[in-house]
Amino acid sequence: MNDLASPTTYDFATAEPRWQRAWQEAGCFEVPDVPDNAKPKYYVLEMFPYPSGKIHMGHVRNYTLGDVVARYKRARGYQVLHPMGWDAFGLPAENAARERGVHPGAWTRSNIAAMRAELQRMGLSIDWRREFATCDPEYYGQQQHLFLDFLEAGLVERRESWVNWDPVDGTVLANEQVIDGRGWRSGAPVEKKLLSQWFFKITQFAPDLLAALDGLTRWPDRVRTMQAKWIGRSEGARVRFPLTVPNAGMTDIEVYTTRPDTLFGMSFLAIAPEHPLAAAVAAADPAAAAFVAECRRLGTSEAAIETAEKRGFDTGLRVRHPFLPEQSFPIWVANFVLMEYGTGAIFGCPGHDQRDFEFATKYHLPIITVVAPLESAPREPGDSAYDGPGRICNSGFLDGLSIDEAKSAAIRALEASGFGTGVVNWRLRDWGVSRQRYWGCPIPIIHCGVCGTVPAAKASLPIRLPDDVSFDRPGNPLDHHPTWKNVACPRCGAPALRETDTFDTFVDSSWYYARFCSPAAAEPVAREAVDAWLPVDQYIGGIEHAILHLLYSRFFARAMRKTGYLNADEPFAGLFTQGMVTHESYRGADGRWLYPEEVRRDADGTTQHRDTGEAVTVGRVEAMSKSKRNTIDPGAIINGYGADTARWFILSDNPPDRDMEWTEAGVAGASRFVQRLRRLAEASVACDTTPPGEFAPAAMELRRATHRTIAHVTEALESFAFNVAVARIYSLVGAVTDADRVPDVPGMAYARREAIEILARLIAPSMPHLAEEIFARISPGAGLLAEASWPEADSALVAAQSVTIAVQVMGKLRGTIEAVPGERADRVVSAAAAEPHVARLLEGKRILKRIHVPDKIVNFVVAP
């Protein structure tokens, strides 16, 4: 296996594929579906990619991080499951079909082939036998199976929900396809439309999804907080406000509030534009209908609704107040009330809710203060609502109570009078999974005129997507297909129609981690495999998935447990969220975006176009995106520098959870380091590996540096501080370089060789090809590093010989002293006081306090 490169230049272009073949032939990364009991298991998973056609730097970063973990854990003696697959359904394939006339399936398959080849060139330690794509019928058929089981278990429901509707294209729009309230292709104003859809009842698990966050100790705190807020448990009350005049069969409006203590501060009631009462009013009043229609053009996203100017329509209807029977209040339709949260209606308390305040100010509604801030008298309504602590006032029987006391008292009164109840409310909504699109997993349901909605027979799965579809018409191609949807009802045999909606692609990605354990199983998962491998020990991906994907996966694990597929209910025991890869952006003289390879930077710091010489403006550093053209093609980087260099630069640049900036200089630096290390190793080739009887001080110094580096790098890798691990490795390389300047002393050759071998082992997770190359060179015949164990630090060599103690006077550093580790406090303190500079400052001063932190610091506090 060793036709090694010349010692002066490391030829990564031949070495990298050679080692990739060696690993593959040895099957280094293959693990069985049911792991061997002899070794502990470790499941490393990176979020699988969407096959857009090319890998981007975000992928390179993601898979490098995962590969470091996988290779490190393997060296630590774990059996490591490290698979790869494709999140292959989704909108871009349909866009490609509409724009370029290619079939979504063909487009996706060729993208997968191209991306697989690129990923393989990165030298990832993946068990490629487990690869699958979510568009494989073998996968999505099992997903249909799961859906039917969930349906039987009461975890699925069909109901109506609002979608963004493009009236010109006749299609449902994703939120991202709604731009300034208009469809992205047609430009037509978007409407909200009510569609009958399938929902996963994720809210069933809301209490558990919230409570179990506490157990996810290896998740970033911020992701846990984001999920907790998203699930959004709140305690409050449902309050019934009777209509003064019944309308459309309704006698009262129910409101949800977290502030029943402020009920006396009410000045209006507001309902969502989608509220049934709004519909009833609109039916009778054209002005109301116009307002509701206008709200429908706002789109369905919360951001759009809440950032829009607060607007309302006075219905002219009024409600009575449970605590103020002699008064009545107007009912408004308001664009900022969300139908999906609570009951779709609120009572407006402008004194103590900012949105209500803005609304009341705009429409000249009363603003009543009912909470007095503790420190001062009741404030005059100013330019904002007061939502801080205080005592209740202007509130009849609640006066003088604290906010919490008043909440309880108000709820008791509501319950006694039958006007309301205390409730726990969840912000989390059920997960609508129906999508009116072709390139997704067909929902296995049949609509029969006789039997209604009938689940497909499990024996008929997978329900495959038809290949012969056309995208030349608006709408869903499955719906226009001439024959696909025509089937016999599985229950009565009468002619019936298939559901033509497909699943949200988040469904596909909510259980793939389980499928990887037994990718060929004839059922969704092989029980023995998932019980052994799950949960995923380390999951790695972008923070942008902190809520939806991770929450849906947590729901799926629970649902699969309930339907008997799993033991685990948390899919990901450890989570790491990486930052984005960014790059400078460039614009030409005419303002158009330029690719980095079109730009030349001169020694004087000016930038210009490589070909035309025109001046180039360097823009800000931001996330790589096609539109800004500030992308770097990983394939070109691997061709030019090799996979190890790319991996090393990515790891060395900054902490992996922060955004990193891709720079040419950084890659070049990493590349120089690769060459330097390879050169440095050459001097320790064919060196005796028997420890000599004697080590000169310089040799011992190097050995101590080596073993301290093992300890430091190990600690850094364990805590995802990969940039620190890199720095420690640089330091050891520096120590070897320093040692090379010392004349050959006893034990130095051994110590140097040891340092090089340890370096090879320590870089093996990050730069696996270079590590193998060096290891094979200095330890011929010793096998593959990919299968070698992690080095152990010799604790005797790690222990410090002496420590530097900082000496402060009044907390300011005034000198340092050397001491034996663990030296007695009184001796350290007197030595510190004797330090010349310190002694001068202490002269004639009364010492009030002597603070001694062992092996760290001495601080003298003196009288002024």
Place this chain on the structure above:
RNA sequence: GCCCGCCUGGCGGAAUGGUAGACGCAGCGGACUUAAAAUCCGCAGCCCUUUGGGCAUGGGGGUUCAACUCCCCCGGCGGGCACCA
């Protein structure tokens, strides 16, 4: 609008409440070279007149013998907001 983060030299960053700036990039000086590249050696937070001193972790305040680190207020930047993945 709501929610969640982040902010340290020219740049990326390091630092269990205990010597702020490890390590790297860029820079400067030197060696080697006819020259350049590569390589090797060295310097380097800012200010002041020094061998000394002062100021420095976005700004302001607090806790502490000691604060990048803990608490409060403010500012700037970024991410998410349910049909993009």
